[in-house]
Amino acid sequence: MRESKxxxxxxxxxxxxxxxxxxxxxxxxxxxxYHKEQFWGNNLWDDGLKENYLTVRHKLYEPGFFRNVTVMPxxxxxxxxxxxxxxxxxVSAATEFPNSLKEKHEWLEEHFPFIHWKNLVLCGxxxxxxxxVMIDDHEKNLKVFxxxxxxxxxxxxxxxxxxxxxxxxxxxxxELL
Amino acid sequence: MRESKxxxxxxxxxxxxxxxxxxxxxxxxxxxxYHKEQFWGNNLWDDGLKENYLTVRHKLYEPGFFRNVTVMPxxxxxxxxxxxxxxxxxVSAATEFPNSLKEKHEWLEEHFPFIHWKNLVLCGxxxxxxxxVMIDDHEKNLKVFxxxxxxxxxxxxxxxxxxxxxxxxxxxxxELL
Numbered sequence: 255m256r257e258s259k260x261x262x263x264x265x266x267x268x269x270x271x272x273x274x275x276x277x278x279x280x281x282x283x284x285x286x287x288y289h290k291e292q293f294w295g296n297n298l299w300d301d302g303l304k305e306n307y308l309t310v311r312h313k314l315y316e317p318g319f320f321r322n323v324t325v326m327p328x329x330x331x332x333x334x335x336x337x338x339x340x341x342x343x344x345v346s347a348a349t350e351f352p353n354s355l356k357e358k359h360e361w362l363e364e365h366f367p368f369i370h371w372k373n374l375v376l377c378g379x380x381x382x383x384x385x386x387v388m389i390d391d392h393e394k395n396l397k398v399f400x401x402x403x404x405x406x407x408x409x410x411x412x413x414x415x416x417x418x419x420x421x422x423x424x425x426x427x428x429e430l431l
Numbered sequence: 432m433r434e435s436k437x438x439x440x441x442x443x444x445x446x447x448x449x450x451x452x453x454x455x456x457x458x459x460x461x462x463x464x465y466h467k468e469q470f471w472g473n474n475l476w477d478d479g480l481k482e483n484y485l486t487v488r489h490k491l492y493e494p495g496f497f498r499n500v501t502v503m504p505x506x507x508x509x510x511x512x513x514x515x516x517x518x519x520x521x522v523s524a525a526t527e528f529p530n531s532l533k534e535k536h537e538w539l540e541e542h543f544p545f546i547h548w549k550n551l552v553l554c555g556x557x558x559x560x561x562x563x564v565m566i567d568d569h570e571k572n573l574k575v576f577x578x579x580x581x582x583x584x585x586x587x588x589x590x591x592x593x594x595x596x597x598x599x600x601x602x603x604x605x606e607l608l
Contacts (some may be wrong), residue, residue: 350548371555378548383561
């Protein structure tokens with residue numbers, strides 16, 4: 255059995271398929287049928303949906319969005335096993351979206367009920383947290399972390415180099431279990 | 432001018448006079464007129480209000496409580512000056528109370544509008560945060576912090592020894608400005 259570590263796990267685009275949920279909002283608003291694979295290598299806002307940026311993005315601030323995001327494939331099973339072996343903290347950059355705070359708490363309680371409220375962190379700047387391993391999709395978070403980093407593959411980080419990339423929760427299981 | 436440090440500042444019973452607000456709830460419910468000075472050296476729940484513990488404590492989970500807590504004397508002026516000189520993070524153990532999450536965000540925005548949302552952390556277990564100085568009223572938070580600690584004087588920590596105690600925000604100003 256491997257040594258128990260403190261894992262810092264991100265929610266949006268790691269545990270939760272937030273990019274696809276944003277596209278679902280967009281599709282519903284503009285009667286399109288985009289899927290995130292079509293934006294691979296892009297930032298949704300900068301490149302893909304620029305024209306209608308404000309119409310869709312302000313919906314992220316409205317009640318309900320973060321409560322209903324889909325769980326990423328295999329996340330529940332793998333996080334459960336990681337939780338049994340390691341000390342798991344869920345750390346989400348959420349304070350930009352005040353309505354998301356309670357919703358992220360409820361979302362976690364619904365899908366990951368084995369994670370105690372003591373192990374949830376809602377913050378803005380992740381340079382405040384310490385731990386052994388960080389799993390995140392954003393360079394800004396990984397580059398200020400002092401421990402091991404795993405870059406979770408996402409549409410907006412395809413050109414990013416210099417980090418160990420994991421493409422799925424199954425790959426995280428092989429790395430950390 | 433002193434070196435800029437990362438300060439980790441607690442909300443309840445440090446920036447906010449939460450104990451008195453709990454007593455106000457109690458007073459309103461039971462037609463009493465307790466003030467926190469009467470409970471000096473006690474834990475409100477264990478010693479003082481034991482009999483009516485559940486009646487009052489469950490109100491902390493209801494909407495509105497944390498939104499309306501009074502600001503501690505001199506906190507606004509001193510935190511503003513600390514923010515100008517240091518890197519201030521507000522770190523509150525809030526995830527036990529899901530309704531408090533947005534309310535603490537709003538409370539901070541109302542009373543401390545100069546603190547950016549990036550510098551707010553809502554968590555459960557403060558052993559996750561790192562910084563240079565922690566100001567807190569609970570030993571459980573101070574004892575797992577790696578930097579300098581300041582114990583903010585509170586009714587429930589009167590018998591605690593081994594920490595540098597600060598009795599007011601003016602004293603914190605003298606220490607850190």
